[in-house]
Amino acid sequence: MIDPKPTASHFIDGAYAEDDSGTPIPVIYAATGEEIARVHAATPALADRAIAAAKRAQPEWAAMSGTERGRILRRAADMIRERNRELSELETLDTGKPLQETLVADATSGADALEYFGGLAGALTGEHIQLPGGDFVYTRREALGVCVGIGAWNYPTQIACWKAAPALACGNTMVFKPSETTPLCALKVAEILKEAGLPDGVFNVVNGAGEVGAALVGDDRVAKVSLTGSVPTGRKVYQAAAAGMKHVTMELGGKSPMIVFEDADIENAISGAILGNFYSSGQICSNGTRVFVHTDIKEAFLSRLAERIGTAVMGDPLDEATNFGPMVSEGQMNIAMNYIAKGVEEGARLVAGGKRADRGGWYLEPTVFADVTDDMTIAREEIFGPVMCVLDFTDEDEVMARANATEYGLAAGVFTRDLARAHRVAAGFEAGTCYINTYNDAPVEAPFGGVKASGVGRENSKEAINHYSEVKSVYVRMGDVEAPF
Numbered sequence: 130m131i132d133p134k135p136t137a138s139h140f141i142d143g144a145y146a147e148d149d150s151g152t153p154i155p156v157i158y159a160a161t162g163e164e165i166a167r168v169h170a171a172t173p174a175l176a177d178r179a180i181a182a183a184k185r186a187q188p189e190w191a192a193m194s195g196t197e198r199g200r201i202l203r204r205a206a207d208m209i210r211e212r213n214r215e216l217s218e219l220e221t222l223d224t225g226k227p228l229q230e231t232l233v234a235d236a237t238s239g240a241d242a243l244e245y246f247g248g249l250a251g252a253l254t255g256e257h258i259q260l261p262g263g264d265f266v267y268t269r270r271e272a273l274g275v276c277v278g279i280g281a282w283n284y285p286t287q288i289a290c291w292k293a294a295p296a297l298a299c300g301n302t303m304v305f306k307p308s309e310t311t312p313l314c315a316l317k318v319a320e321i322l323k324e325a326g327l328p329d330g331v332f333n334v335v336n337g338a339g340e341v342g343a344a345l346v347g348d349d350r351v352a353k354v355s356l357t358g359s360v361p362t363g364r365k366v367y368q369a370a371a372a373g374m375k376h377v378t379m380e381l382g383g384k385s386p387m388i389v390f391e392d393a394d395i396e397n398a399i400s401g402a403i404l405g406n407f408y409s410s411g412q413i414c415s416n417g418t419r420v421f422v423h424t425d426i427k428e429a430f431l432s433r434l435a436e437r438i439g440t441a442v443m444g445d446p447l448d449e450a451t452n453f454g455p456m457v458s459e460g461q462m463n464i465a466m467n468y469i470a471k472g473v474e475e476g477a478r479l480v481a482g483g484k485r486a487d488r489g490g491w492y493l494e495p496t497v498f499a500d501v502t503d504d505m506t507i508a509r510e511e512i513f514g515p516v517m518c519v520l521d522f523t524d525e526d527e528v529m530a531r532a533n534a535t536e537y538g539l540a541a542g543v544f545t546r547d548l549a550r551a552h553r554v555a556a557g558f559e560a561g562t563c564y565i566n567t568y569n570d571a572p573v574e575a576p577f578g579g580v581k582a583s584g585v586g587r588e589n590s591k592e593a594i595n596h597y598s599e600v601k602s603v604y605v606r607m608g609d610v611e612a613p614f
């Protein structure tokens with residue numbers, strides 16, 4: 130079993146770094162409530178050192194060929210896959226997510242990103258644009274400079290890699306700040322990148338809470354900020370970045386709809402609803418937490434859903450038989466429990482769960498509410514816990530209007546056997562990431578991100594390259610220059 134205690138709290142300029150005078154951050158194992166490690170928040174001097182290292186390293190990194198940069202990223206991807214077991218154990222200890230999940234969804238997803246963008250790095254090119262008279266324009270795709278990545282706590286390894294891989298592929302350097310709730314995994318990513326041959330200073334990790342993030346965002350040497358976090362934090366970070374006219378990617382929260390029509394394959398729709406509400410104990414940004422079920426199949430859907438929830442294996446996350454783990458922290462569990470109380474108070478019908486589990490740690494039962502109406506708090510606000518809201522509908526136009534009646538727009542899903550309807554509904558969703566007859570798949574080849582308050586920009590896919598590089602236009606005149614005088 131991996132020892133979760135990190136060598137030091139930060140990784141700066143190719144080496145672990147420590148300053149005990151920073152605020153202590155205990156790392157609590159969600160399954161037991163015990164402290165398993167401790168780091169210290171970066172002092173202003175350490176944050177400054179990280180940005181200085183990234184700034185110094187950037188021109189040389191950008192001057193390497195894309196193929197050379199990509200080779201290092203792909204080597205890191207291979208190393209991550211070789212060490213998947215220990216990295217998955219660390220992810221489980223950092224977040225409380227079951228090992229059954231982390232073995233397939235975290236380090237592997239990080240490796241996918243490093244491999245994919247490592248592969249693209251050598252293929253990044255500009256364009257040649259022919260103009261009348263022989264003149265032409267060519268474009269250069271250039272790195273932005275120093276990028277700051279700020280992570281949420283639900284997918285610490287994946288988030289670090291999803292941000293680092295495209296940034297580094299384009300020739301940028303990065304200072305990454307993990308969530309203070311899960312400070313361990315990104316340090317391992319930095320260690321592996323260094324071992325894979327990444328030059329010092331290209332990827333740095335500084336730990337700390339919001340004030341460390343804010344200091345990084347406000348630094349004049351930083352060209353771009355990519356945040357994964359809540360909408361309220363996104364508003365603050367976007368505003369601070371705008372003051373410095375910095376590029377941003379905002380991967381924020383959601384309250385996504387999933388529509389189950391009367392002709393849907395019910396078992397598949399229930400699988401989608403389970404994946405979109407209970408995987409990672411419901412702590413996934415894109416979750417389809419408003420499940421609109423056609424009234425014709427509503428009771429069949431609910432009774433089969435309750436039956437399947439009854440087979441969930443709640444237990445020690447390090448036991449591979451466990452498929453439902455604790456929430457990340459006591460605070461997050463209390464937030465979800467308050468929402469459950471609100472649901473009951475406002476008249477929703479509790480169909481499954483609803484209580485804290487009778488065991489140590491921060492376990493909350495998988496919870497389903499039926500007869501939820503659009504105005505209820507649990508149907509409007511992001512809960513970020515294992516709480517599914519089932520709402521009734523009968524008509525496609527009506528359900529589309531209701532699905533879109535939210536400030537959020539991260540994801541949306543539809544289950545139906547009528548493919549014409551499926552594509553019509555997907556086109557009508559006000560969401561950045563849509564699913565037909567599935568839910569929550571996030572392959573690196575597909576753009577991922579939100580619209581409306583759920584975000585700006587896209588992660589993954591070739592789209593991410595546009596968000597980590599700038600296009601410079603060079604006009605070349607082949608003849609004389611005509612001037613008015």
Ligand SMILES: NC(=O)c1ccc[n+]([C@@H]2O[C@H](COP(=O)([O-])OP(=O)(O)OC[C@H]3O[C@@H](n4cnc5c(N)ncnc54)[C@H](O)[C@@H]3O)[C@@H](O)[C@H]2O)c1
Pocket residue numbers: 279280281282283284306307308309337338339340341342343344346357358359360361362363365366379380381382383413414415511513539578579584
């Ligand atoms: N769209 C996505 O890809 C995605 C993925 C995962 C999580 N999320 C969202 O993240 C949220 C849960 O994560 P969380 O509780 O860690 O979010 P959060 O907004 O509380 O914190 C996110 C990060 O921002 C930092 N931060 C806080 N204030 C800051 C400031 N003023 N300046 C700079 N950094 C600051 C935090 O320290 C943390 O690292 C949910 O809303 C979830 O939907 C979105």
Ligand SMILES: NCCCC=O
Pocket residue numbers: 283284412413414415571
């Ligand atoms: N696997 C995708 C997770 C993104 C948001 O939480």
